[in-house]
Amino acid sequence: xxxxxxxxxxxxxxxxWQNQKDKISIQEVLETTLSKMLKTRTTIHGCGRTDAxxxxxxxxxxxxxxxxxxxxxxFRINKNLxxxxxxxxxxxxxxxxxxxxxxTRRNYDYYCHFNxxxxxxxxxxxxxxxxxxxxxMKKASQLLLGNLSFGAxxxxxxxxxxxxxxxxxxxxxxxxxxxxxxxxxxxxxxxLRGMVRILLANLILVGKGEMSLAEFQHCLDSGxxxxxxxxxxxxGLYLSRVEYPFLDITPxxxxxxxx
Numbered sequence: 001x002x003x004x005x006x007x008x009x010x011x012x013x014x015x016x017w018q019n020q021k022d023k024i025s026i027q028e029v030l031e032t033t034l035s036k037m038l039k040t041r042t043t044i045h046g047c048g049r050t051d052a053x054x055x056x057x058x059x060x061x062x063x064x065x066x067x068x069x070x071x072x073x074x075f076r077i078n079k080n081l082x083x084x085x086x087x088x089x090x091x092x093x094x095x096x097x098x099x100x101x102x103x104t105r106r107n108y109d110y111y112c113h114f115n116x117x118x119x120x121x122x123x124x125x126x127x128x129x130x131x132x133x134x135x136x137m138k139k140a141s142q143l144l145l146g147n148l149s150f151g152a153x154x155x156x157x158x159x160x161x162x163x164x165x166x167x168x169x170x171x172x173x174x175x176x177x178x179x180x181x182x183x184x185x186x187x188x189x190x191x192l193r194g195m196v197r198i199l200l201a202n203l204i205l206v207g208k209g210e211m212s213l214a215e216f217q218h219c220l221d222s223g224x225x226x227x228x229x230x231x232x233x234x235x236g237l238y239l240s241r242v243e244y245p246f247l248d249i250t251p252x253x254x255x256x257x258x259x
Contacts, residue, residue, distance in 0.1 A: 002097055005030075005044065005061050006089040006249050012122055012235060013084060015052040017059070026050075026085060030061070033080045038065065047099040047242045048106065051194065053234030055123075057109070058251035060242045062099040088252055097246075105169065107241040108196045110184040110232065111256055123256050124181070125236030132207035134175050134182075140206045140216045141171045144186065144199065152219040152226065153199050154192035164223070166190050173203070174258065183258050185240075194231055201230035 007030075015023035019031075027046060034042040046061040073090050081087070111124035120126070151164035170187040184200055202219075205211040205228065219226050241251050 001066070002062055002064050002093050002095050004089075004091040004093050004097065004099060004247070004249075005063055005087055006091060007059050007061070007085060007087045008057050008252060008254070009055065009059065009086070010084040010122070011050060011053050011055045013082075016054065017046050017048070017050045017056075023052075026059075027061075029082065029085060033077060034063065037076060037080065038067065040066075045099055047103050048191075048239070049193075050239055051197075051234055054237045054239070055235075055254075056239040057254040058241050058249070059239060060099045060103070060244075060249065062093070062097060089249070091247070091249070093247070099242075102244055102246070103242050104245055105187055105189055105241075105243040106191060106239065107170075107185065107187040107243075108191070109238045109240045110196060110200050111236045111238070111258070112182040112184075112200075113180060114182070115180045120256075122235065123254075125233045127204065129204070129208065132179075132204070133209060134173070134179070134207060136213060137203050137207040138173045140203055140213055141173045141184070143213070143217055143220060144168050144171050148220060149223060150192055150195055150199075150220075151223040153195055153202065155194035155198070155231070164192060166192065166195070176258065181258065187241075197232040197234065197237060198230070200232040200237075202226055204232070205230065 009026050014026050017026045019025050019027045031042055031044055044061045044063045050056060074087055077087050112127055113120050113124045114127055114129055116126060145168050147167040149164045150166050166188050168188040172185040174183045186196060206216055
């Protein structure tokens with residue numbers, strides 16, 4: 001029988017979701033733990049890749065289990081996983097359900113802080129920046145809405161993607177009253193490799209006055225890479241929700257409040 005696993009993880013100590021040779025991944029840890037629990041070699045298929053150091057406050061993967069489960073599966077797996085990975089639900093789904101291919105929308109959150117804070121250092125990205133032009137940054141962020149080509153804002157596009165079109169349905173940029181913290185949110189049907197981190201890094205260039213709105217728009221329209229190729233750090237990025245037409249899985253809150 002096929003199930004969806006609903007989980008979250010802090011990615012700081014892992015080299016991303018995907019199995020990699022000689023590097024510890026979220027997928028490897030889960031598959032090793034499940035194989036021991038189920039007493040058979042077990043593979044899982046995730047809803048997508050996350051890069052090294054990136055977090056997920058909601059992540060979905062599918063797993064096939066042939067034997068009946070007559071114990072508290074969620075309790076047992078969490079007892080055997082590292083504290084940086086938590087499973088919330090084991091959800092029965094149709095035998096042909098696919099956590100990656102059936103997803104219709106993914107949501108990402110990126111947290112930044114501009115004053116050093118020991119309580120945020122592993123959860124948000126610190127930028128030693130003052131007097132950012134948040135008005136221009138918000139204007140630039142709204143240029144991302146629609147079914148657009150993002151070839152200018154992804155890693156190694158010619159190798160990893162066969163097309164660059166993404167339908168971005170929501171973009172928000174929030175700043176707290178003291179302008180010491182920022183939250184960038186983006187939702188779409190798909191995202192290219194490194195896309196959210198590259199977009200955030202270039203929005204910051206707009207805020208610093210090092211990229212104009214016209215230049216930002218030109219990169220979108222032409223597919224030309226920005227003059228300065230920047231990628232934001234991974235620690236502030238969270239995959240925050242994965243949506244399916246046949247299932248409504250409420251994400252658990254992460255420990256970052258934004259005010």
